[in-house]
Amino acid sequence: MEKVELEQCYRCWQYGHIKEKCQNKDDRSDACRCGGAGNKVKDCQGSNYCLGCRSDGHMVGTGRCPQFREALSRARLNQRQKREGREMNGVSLGVCMNE
Ligand SMILES: [Zn+2]
Ligand SMILES: [Zn+2]
Ligand SMILES: [Zn+2]
Secondary structure, eight states: OOOOOOOBOTTTOOBSSOGGGOOOSOOOTTBOTTSOBSSOGGGOOSOOEETTTTEESSOTTSTTOHHHHHHHHHHHHHHHHHHHHHHHHHHHHHHHHHO
């Protein structure tokens, strides 16, 4: 399994960007794993709530999140395209040098 870098925002909890680049007006950086604010994760009695796709039953940033899986496969595709692009550049460079 190849390693894929997937950015996740710790402000709005969406995938594909980081907190510093967040354009979202919705600041959920103090949200707990249950989706509520004002309680600490370690004393939380609530059930898991995903801040990424806003549904119950799983946590954000896990393989159970459909949005996470989608973002991950997009990131994997991007990474592969980038790598293939580099390989193609390498080949054309090699051809140039042989001339
Ligand atoms: Zn964000
Ligand atoms: Zn909580
Ligand atoms: Zn989710």
